[in-house]
Amino acid sequence: MKVLIVGAGEVGFHLAERLSEESQDVIVVDADPERAEFVQQQLDVMTVVGNGASLPILERAGVRGAEMLLAVTSRDEVNLVSCLAATRLDVRHTIARISNPEYYARGSVLSREQLGIDLMINPERECAWETFQLLQSAAATDVAQFADGRVQLTGMVVKEGAPVAGRRLADLGQELRAARFVTAAIVRDGQTIIPKGEDCIQAGDQIFVLSPTSEVERIPPLVGYDRFTLRRVMIAGGSEEGEYLAQVLGEHGIECTVLDHDRRRCLELAENLPRALVLHADATDLELLEMEGVGGIDGFVASTSHDEINLLSSLLAKSVGAKKVVSLVHKFDYLPLVPKVGVDAAVSPRMSTVNAILRYVRRGRVTSVATLKGVDAEAIEFNVAVDSPIVGRPLREMHFPKGGIVGTVTRGEEIIIPTGDTIVHPGDAVIVFALPEAIPEIESWFA
């Protein structure tokens, strides 16, 4: 499949990397020659220098005959125009990254349906939504949802003295029959392990667990966290992400305080967020944060546009007792740092965008995919076809590759936590957790 990516920023770069690893033909268009050069050196892709909204440049990049165009520059208008051009040139699928809600709102002149653009992704909103899901649980470092939100993948760091610490998975499975979950991966010392029954969970591990979304709240106590309900949230930094998050929280009736250092932005926020309390303050002003009750607050989200401030602000909040601290991190390089410094979770608008786009790109047999921060493995949701090799035999008889594990099987309304005896039927949706090297082989099981 030939894929054109317009814009070689972090989103474009990451998409190009993922797609070329999956042996797609990727052509990257970027206006900056140095950036194009960098991409060419780093990845196995072709680059074209020029404006991605210009027809001659797109033609030079081979837009005719391309199957998909991903317009992911930081400018909405460029993305819209290049998608528009691509649809005219019979590119089958077009995806645009659009931040301004006025462009994708239903009924707008430029709406998706009118333009023939398949998917419009708003990075800030994706990110806010992900943050909201992270805030729901005291333990979660990562969340991703599958099967229309009925199955959730949750990443958590196991605390010292937690019920599951030091236990073999096989024993846990016997003891905790009531709690329905599958441990899909263990990350220890930067290594991702796809566990077998004899593997042991240790305190300090980050584990990834698949479970029915309705039963998610049973899991944090097992890894050593108190149950909690999200009632009060403070958002430090009135970025777009922060504003969207405040909106979502407001809609769910959660009390919300937003602060920003810019007075004019504060006025805007106060106007847009009737239900939130807006403060004109600095995200690292500890005295003020404490006065506004950051100690003991349920959720604290650092969402300024500066990663460094976000991390510092998160640490300050954590140090005075905020229960769940989430930091916005833009730079991919900083992501692995987050658990090490003691911040509970990180979200990245660009990573959210990459995820959303990949989810769409791989659709077909694959319905959903989640790329995790600082972890090699991916969670992929497959639809099982009638003639898929996985159909008809118990899972224990299948020689599933080492780097992969079957997480959950969704059959109609039912969510099955598989054992060795489980038999996959055609029409099931199967969520697989796998290391990149195992993905091609696993895909063949579902072909």
Place this chain on the structure above:
Amino acid sequence: MSLRHVANVVGLLLVFVAMAMALSGGVALLYGDGDSLAIFGAAALTSAVGIAAYRLTRLEGDLTAREGFAIVTFAWAGTAVFGALPYLFSGSTHSFIGAVFESMSGFTTTGATIFSDVEALPHGILFWRSFTHWLGGMGIIVLAIAVLPFLGVGGMQLFRAEVPGPTPERLRPRITQTAKLLWYVYLGITVLQTLLYMAGGLSPFDAVTHTFATLATGGFSTKNASIAAFDSAYVDWVTIVFMYVAGVNFALHFRAITGRFDYFRDHEWRFFTAILVGAALIVSVLNLSGGGYEVSARGIEHALRDGFFQVTSITTTTGFVTADYELWMPGAKMCLFALFFVGGMAGSTGGSIKAVRVLLLLKQTAMELRKHLHPRAVLLARMGRQVVKEDVMANVVGFVILYLLLFLAGCLALSLMGMDMLTAMGASAATVGNIGPGLGDVGPTDNYGWMSGPELTVLTFLMLVGRLEIYTVLLLFHPETWKGRKSFK
């Protein structure tokens, strides 16, 4: 500022007033009480002065904002003075200031009267009295704008200066059309209420005059006992409903007529209605518990009717009475006095502070309290989803302070002339708010006829300033209005 411009427009408006007088003269002819000649004479004199002022000056270029304020103030003052002529010429009163007071009270829809026996007055004069209410209710200048398109852009300056409320809304892109629509709605409701009154057995004359007084939130009656003279529950309830209708923003009525029922969505409407109903219920319960109403089905209906009537009458600043509220329990009386400072909605014919300003002030106060809890909070006042801009809020706070100062200044002036405290407070609040009946010696069963010239002068001034929402009039007392740059827009 060009005084010629002012004289020109004011002259034209006087011609209007003269026409209205002539109409009253026609009514006088019809009843043949012998007052027609006096009224026609007054009309002739008024039109002569008006035409002279109009012909001797010329309106060049656009009106400036300063001229707008001056025109509105002088037009109202002039209208009141010339509107007093019929009372003088017909011999209804021999006091010049008394007549001007009566006329000003009519045009400003206050309803305070110097006549102790109105039933003795001839029909033409009574009609003129009520007619001044009706003209002043929607505003003589709004009427002029509606029929005089050449005022054009300058019309907006006048409109803004006359229409009550912080920010008058436009129903149509052109100001002339907006003014016309408001008058059509006003006229339509007038016809409706007149018919309903006549269905209740009122004579056409009583029906029309009381309709004028209700819809303008005026309060002049042609009976000594006011609405109580009809002694009919039906008439009471009709009056309650239409007083309420007159206290609501006419733009809302206009939308309702054109099919957009926006009442419930309007936050000021909700506030206004809540205050009115709440106060009426409190007053009724207090009266039932010890105000001489028997606790039976009829007694309860009577208590509710009297409660709603008096509360609606005071809140909308109409000033009709069916019960002597001075005999009520202290709590009920105090409730009514508090309502002196609420008033109708912005864009209604009601006076006083206006519900929207009270609401905004409450919101501002709540915000200040919250600000103490969160010193760094950025808080905005809202009306529904709409954010209230800070300059509007500052204007509102300034207005309320000025209003209260004016009330106090009025009390002080009257007290210095020897009036007792309760009466002074009642009279001052009732005239600044364009309500009519006050407390003490100007209570619901009394009138203003006993007052001295200086006292009536003070009250006449208060009525004018209250009707034109203070700023318009007070600007003329600001030295900068009279010097410096020629125009600012």
